[in-house]
Amino acid sequence: MPGAMQDKRTANRVAFIAAVEITEIATGTRLSARTSDLSRTGCYIDTLNPIPTKTVVRVRLTQHGEKLDLPGRVVYVSPGLGMGVRFDEDLAPAQFTVLDRWISGVK
Secondary structure: OOOOOOOOOOOOOOOOEOOEEEOOOOOOOOEEEEEEEEEEEEEEEEEEOOOOOOOHHHHHHHHEEEEEEEEEEEEEEEEOOEEEEEEEEOOHHHHHHHHHHHHHHHO
16 A cells, blocks of 8 residues: 555564553653553553654563563654654563563463
8 A cells, every 4th residue: 555654563562551661761751651562572652742763761561560671762653642662672581581471461
C-alpha cells in the first residue's frame, strides 16, 4: 500500500500492561507511565507527554513485584498517546530470561 508506514519490528510483541519509569539519561528527568505491549527488543509506553525521538533512556519495568532495568532509545512518538522504545542490543542473558518469561505470560 503506497504511503503506508512500514513495520520494522524484528521480534513478536504481546499485549503487556506494567508500570514503567523512564529516565532520560542526559537530564535525569523521570516519567512514570505504563506499557501496552512488550517484545525482546522494545516496548510501547502509554503517556500523554512522550519524550522526543532519539532520546537515550533507562526503562524500569515492574510486573508482579519484579523489576527490570533496561537501557534503550525512543524510536518513535505518537503525540499525546505514547512512544516506542527500542532496548539496547547488548542486554544481559538474565534480562532476556525475564523478558522471555513475561512475554510468554509465565509468572
